[in-house]
Amino acid sequence: MAPSDRDGRRSGEFPSREQILAFLAEHPGEAGKREIARAFGIKGSARIPLKRILKEIEAEGLVVRRGKRLGTPGALPPVAVLLVTGRDADGELVGEPVNWEPEDGPAPQIPIMPERHRSPGPTPGVGDKVLARIADGPPGTETGRVGRVIKVIARKPTAVLGVVRRVAGVPGGRILPVDKKQRTELMADDEALGDAEDGDLVEVSVQKAGRYGLPQARVAERIGSIKSERAVSLIAIHAHGIPHRFPEAVLEEAEAAKPARLTGREDWRKLPLVTIDPPDAKDHDDAVHAEPDADPDNSGGFIATVAIADVAYYVRTGSALDREGLLRGNSVYFPDRVVPMLPERISNDLCSLKEGVDRPALAVRMVFDGSGRQIRHTFHRVMMRSAAKLSYQQAQAAIDGQLDDQTLPLLEPVLRPLWEAYACLKRGRDAREPLDLDLPERKIVLTPEGRVDRVIVPERLDAHKLIEEFMIQANVAAATELEKHKTPLLYRIHDNPSVEKLEGLREFLQTLDISLPRTGNMRPSQFNKILARVAGTGNAHLVNEVVLRSQAQAEYSPANIGHFGLNLRRYAHFTSPIRRYADLVVHRALIRALGLGKDGMPEGFEARLEAIGSDISATERRAMAAERDTVDRLIALWLADRVGARFTGRISGVTKAGLFIALDETGADGFIPAATLGQDYFHYDEAARALIGRATGETHRLGDAVDVRLVEAAPFAGALRFELLSEGRYLKGAGKRPPSARGASRGKSRPERGRKTRK
Incomplete structure (x- = not known):
């Protein structure tokens, strides 16, 4: 029905002021003179009195003009650009319209939420501008409206x-x-x-x-x-905007916290739970115990227990501690310091499962059959007392026969059953066939002054694998329990590799005469077969690296799609609430679902889970980038006095602009500009991950071993520039090997060859 008919106006009649105002109210921020004329059928000279009426009602303050659009004062358009101005008392982002006029009164503070039915995208932060759909808010929203983020259109300028x-x-x-x-x-x-x-x-x-x-x-x-010895990590903290100073209100709340009491908890203080952590760990948020299952119907089975620090008891929803924990999202670990998610009074004291000290915990007792399959579990809110604080190396040495005064009395009653239970769980893991990448992690060892002493690859012990598998199974139990009770939660999700990434991986593997099946749904076991095929060969590290790059990034979300890498249908982080906000959410959900106290997830909190998942996924990515940048800077600072030295390494990345190099000794990353490689035009072969000389066929491919010379180190930028000393490989039929290349000996500098790159 046309507006003229709906408003009771006879065809051909000029609209009244009231009809024009009603139309503008129905179309806030959308209509101008042209839209009004079209809606009411006003043509030709009739537009002159329309223009006069619009000027009158605008002068009277009944409408406001924003560009060519008219609207009622204080009205919000259906889509608006919002400036994120801060957070409300619940820690939610709020924003205000960018184009709000002062004469319209105070700008409305609009809660900002992610758009529904969209996968998590870039997460806005305070100071960002977002394009948002203005929609009706949930009951209790102060303005009655919320802004659902369509996209982040401008980031706050970083200093x-x-x-x-x-x-x-x-x-x-x-x-x-x-x-x-x-x-x-x-x-x-x-x-x-x-x-x-x-x-x-x-x-x-x-x-x-x-x-x-x-x-x-x-x-x-x-x-x-x-x-100063701590300046390098401080650069990353400031560059990435990581909150590192706790507000006074947060510190005061932490200091005022009192130790939990036994009331309302099961007394597990006599159960010999032990913590097994890195030797320099300052907080201990998980403890383990295992014993054979005495049930004759479960021959060969085990009972494995994981107790996790009860952070939810101290950090209540909506408190200053809670808001700060959500803002930080997670702890950030640098070689010389930790930026904790929670103050040390909580993380290193009241919630740390210290040896011989009563501590509150949320525990899960899991029963496994002889094949390592979890057949049932129960959750308990307990008071525990750690029987021992062990390091990975100490526990492993005890199992290997090197006992000390602390591990000698623990060997048979505690450690041996743990290793036997791990052997059982490992059978289940092997049957599940999670993605099994072999990419050793390097660790920087610092001097007391905070400078790099050396870079090592820590040995991967069974003690590490034991704790990892116990934690994975506890996380599975948490997700399963909450699903059973239909309680909302944050899953740890890991999507299948995208079609585009799989196609890129397939093209690369073809250059190594390895085929990747063209099936609809890849499984981790198919990747494992490829990794097993190259194990022990010169291409092993390369293929592991490329397979890793083909994977999606793990995230937090209330919508479950499973965890591809672990090959699990349901998975939720439960085991580290001291350092991850996601785990704290899962703890609260369990407390609510199982009736374990009054400090569980509040009713209505589930409406916030999507936004929280998006926020903490972003803080996790921020932490990873900051940690990586700090390592780069520390190593560049360490190598600054070795300019001119020769190193061996591998090509870790190939672009049109040149080659990225990872040194064997330290894992340090540097760059070789293509223009410094020598003669010939090089083209970038994306499928082969290589730069290939058009005339000579000389090829530099991802994973190739190289000799390089360090020519520049920029410590504060974390940048290294190398000069290539070794030759590439030559492909048959790709071109004739030039005399200069044939005569170049390994180790001679070749920058004078003036090579160019085809873009």
């Missing part, structure tokens, strides 16, 4: 971090950016530098960037001396 360089007697100074992507230095006069001294790490804002000369900057914050 530039740099190192001050001043010369005595020379006014002003330069600032060297620490971001490896920002190579341009900045200038600052004495007034802009303030009290910043040579060698200080500072946060600056760019004041002016002209066509000529270096950009001008002003110091916004003096962070500290770059010469």
Whole structure:
């Protein structure tokens, strides 16, 4: 029905002021003069009185003009750009319309939520601008409206971090950016530098960037001396915006917490649970115990118990501690420090399962049959007392026959049953066939002064695998229990590899004469067969790396799609609530589902799970990037005095611009620009992950062993630049090997060959 008919206006009649205002109210922020004329059939000269009426009602304040659109004062359009201004008392993001006019009154504070029925995308943060659909909010929403994020359209400008360089007697100074992507230095006069001294790490804002000369900057914050032992990780903390100072309200709440009592808990203090952690661990959030199942109907079975620190008792929903935990999402681990999710009073004291100290815990007792299949489980809220604090190496040494005063009395009653139970669980793991990548992790060992002493690859012990498998099974039990009770939860999900990534992997494997099945649904076991085929060969590390890159990234979500890598249908993080907010959510869900106390997940909290999952998935990615950047900077700082030295390594990445190199000795990453490789035009073969010379056929492929020379180290940017010393391989029929290549001996520099790259 046309507007004229709906409004009771006879065809051909001019609309009244009331009809025009009613139309604008029905179409907030969508209509202007053209839309009104079209809606009411106003044509030709009749538009002149329409224009006059619109000016009158605008002058009277009955409508407001925003560009070419008219609307009622205070009305929100169906889609708006919102500036994320902060968080409410529940820790939810709130924003306000960017184009809000002051005369319309105070800007509404609109809760910001992810768009429904969309996979998690980029998570907005305070200071970002988002395009949002304005929709009806859930009951109790202050404005009655929420903004559902369609996309993040502008990120908050990140401050530039740099190192001050001043010369005595020379006014002003330069600032060297620490971001490896920002190579341009900045200038600052004495007034802009303030009290910043040579060698200080500072946060600056760019004041002016002209066509000529270096950009001008002003110091916004003096962070500290770059010469201090903890400066390198501090760079990553500031660069990635990681909250690292607890507000006073959070610290006060933590200090006021009192130890939990036995009331309402099962007394498990006589059960010899033990913690097994790295030797330098400061918090202990999981303890384990195992024994053979005495049930004659379960011959060869085991009972495995995992007790987890009861963080939910101390961190209540909506408290200052809870809001800060959600903001941080997780703890962040650097070689020289930890940025904890919760204050040390909670993480290192009240919730740490210390040896011989009463501690509250949420425990799961799991029964496995002889094949290692979990057949049942029960959850308990308990008071426990750790029988021993052991390191992985100490526990493994005891099993291997190297006992000390602490492990001698624990060997038969505690450690031996744990290893026997692990052998049982391992049978179940082997039958499940999770993705089995072989990519050893390197660890940086620091001197007492905070500098790199050496880089090692820690030995992968059965003690590590035991704890890992016990934790996986506890996580499965948590997800299964909550599903049984139909209680909302955050799953740890890991999607199947995308079709595009599988096709790229398939093309790469064909260059190694390895085929990847073209089946609809890949399973981890199919990848494992490929990995087994190359195990022990020169291509083993390469294939493991490429298979890893083909995988999706794990996330947190209330919608379960399973965990591809672990080959599990349901999986939820339950075992580390001290350092992961997701686990705290699962603990609260279990407390609510099983009636274990009044501090469980509150009613209505499930509406927030999608947004929380998106937020903490983003903080996890942020932590990984910060940890990786810190390692790069530490190693670059360590290698800075070895410019000119030769190293062996492998090609860890290939792009049109050049080759990324990972050194064998340290795992340090560096770059070789394609322009420095020598003569010939190189083209990038994406399927082969290689740069291939058009005339010569000389090929540099992902995974190839190389000899390189370090020519530049930029410690604060974490960047290394190498020069290639060794030759590539030559493909048959790809071109004629030039005399210069045939005569080049391994170890001679070849930058004079002036090679170019075809884009």
